[in-house]
Amino acid sequence: MKDCVLFSKLSENTVQCSACCHRCTIKDGATGICGVRKNYHGILKLLVWNKPTGVAVEPVEKKPLFHFLPGTPIFSLGTFGCNFGCLFCQNAMTSQLSKTDRWKGMYTKFLNQLKEWPPEKIVSYCTQNTISSIAFTYNEPSIFTEYTVDVMKLAKKSGIRGVFVSNGYQTKECLDYIEPYIDAFNIDLKSFRTEFYQTICNAKLQPVLDTIQRIYEMGKWMEITTLVIDGKNDSDEELTDIAKFIAQISPDIPWHLSACHPEYKMTDIRVTPKSTLQWAYEIGRQTGLHYVYLGNISNNAHAHTLCPTCKTILIERNYFDVANNSMKRGACPNCHTHIPGIWG
Ligand code: SF4
Numbered sequence: 001m002k003d004c005v006l007f008s009k010l011s012e013n014t015v016q017c018s019a020c021c022h023r024c025t026i027k028d029g030a031t032g033i034c035g036v037r038k039n040y041h042g043i044l045k046l047l048v049w050n051k052p053t054g055v056a057v058e059p060v061e062k063k064p065l066f067h068f069l070p071g072t073p074i075f076s077l078g079t080f081g082c083n084f085g086c087l088f089c090q091n092a093m094t095s096q097l098s099k100t101d102r103w104k105g106m107y108t109k110f111l112n113q114l115k116e117w118p119p120e121k122i123v124s125y126c127t128q129n130t131i132s133s134i135a136f137t138y139n140e141p142s143i144f145t146e147y148t149v150d151v152m153k154l155a156k157k158s159g160i161r162g163v164f165v166s167n168g169y170q171t172k173e174c175l176d177y178i179e180p181y182i183d184a185f186n187i188d189l190k191s192f193r194t195e196f197y198q199t200i201c202n203a204k205l206q207p208v209l210d211t212i213q214r215i216y217e218m219g220k221w222m223e224i225t226t227l228v229i230d231g232k233n234d235s236d237e238e239l240t241d242i243a244k245f246i247a248q249i250s251p252d253i254p255w256h257l258s259a260c261h262p263e264y265k266m267t268d269i270r271v272t273p274k275s276t277l278q279w280a281y282e283i284g285r286q287t288g289l290h291y292v293y294l295g296n297i298s299n300n301a302h303a304h305t306l307c308p309t310c311k312t313i314l315i316e317r318n319y320f321d322v323a324n325n326s327m328k329r330g331a332c333p334n335c336h337t338h339i340p341g342i343w344g
């Protein structure tokens, strides 16, 4: 447990958290919506500091990030809690445990049992195993921002890069706080409908759009993911709206379209048909996006990075493996078109 930085006092014992756009007002002894930031007599504390629920070394392609150090392993960690309550959450056992009254006892017990991963241990693991980046992922990292910054302050001294895989609900203060330490983002744009965010995620759409714009203006590398859900966000109009929004910021932002499987409280849907994803891909390309990728499907012809000018296959992927990378210093070897990203 550690004191939070992103909060202010409203009165002697009441605080307001400023890590995400819920901006919870939190009374003494209570936690915010995410369940991991608790008010102790007027000081907001981060309950999950040092306490990831899981750590793993994964291919960076799994985040997904396709234009960021391709083919390299990334140290990945997440914690309990989340500021969203997505009905389709694939990590609900950890992301929602801290928020469900029925599970609160289990949460406290599990939290006490978790192995500690202080910044020194994470950075030492990465340097010993030649791992060049760290991802804060699995649940929403802005709810444990202070832990991510403590890890990255140390990691930066060893030249390690930081990644946020996020739902994009950070406040401007949060983005400013992490800006020196985080090099790349994958932001979920789950829908382009206010109602979807309200009824399915317990959040709002506009703050996510604002975050995407801000990250682009900060000059950070960013890729966007949309989990395409059968009958929920897969209309031509909505997919076109998302593609247009991304394209007007920059057609060079990669858009990942992933298949959704029935999970958590959304077990009544069918797995996203491949034909839907294929159609979404066409919408993205016709809207002008240069890099559209499909994910969570087999026999995937749209996992490769193609030169947008001459169509040469630059990075060939087989699931999360990079089978071949023919790029030369961030450019197409055939026509020399610059390919945006962080290449090493
Ligand atoms: S991070 Fe948690 S406590 Fe802070 S505003 Fe968001 S949901 Fe509320």
Ligand code: SF4
Residues within 6 Å of the ligand: 082, 083, 084, 085, 086, 088, 089, 090, 091, 092, 095, 138, 139, 140, 167
């Ligand atoms: S934002 Fe991600 S981790 Fe949080 S509830 Fe939604 S799907 Fe789960």
